[in-house]
Amino acid sequence: MKENTKFVSFLLDETGSMHDVIDDTIGGFNAYVETLKKDGGDITFSLVSFDSNRTQRRYVADPIDKVEPLTTSNYRPGAATPLIDA
Numbered sequence: 001m002k003e004n005t006k007f008v009s010f011l012l013d014e015t016g017s018m019h020d021v022i023d024d025t026i027g028g029f030n031a032y033v034e035t036l037k038k039d040g041g042d043i044t045f046s047l048v049s050f051d052s053n054r055t056q057r058r059y060v061a062d063p064i065d066k067v068e069p070l071t072t073s074n075y076r077p078g079a080a081t082p083l084i085d086a
């Protein structure tokens with residue numbers, strides 16, 4: 001690992017409350033990732049999404065160039081908020 005490595009972690013809410021802002025969420029996430037890619041350098045990226053049914057580790061310390069854009073196919077809010085874990 002290089003001395004100047006940047007570690008970026010992103011927590012993505014995939015609960016039903018996000019349904020009304022799905023396009024904004026996808027656009028914002030994709031713009032952020034593109035900015036990181038354009039900035040260059042050694043960047044590792046971790047992405048965890050959650051809802052009441054599961055927590056999913058989508059990326060774990062992967063190079064930023066491996067991160068794929070969010071789409072309505074791979075980001076589908078719908079479950080409840082896990083309040084017991086909040």
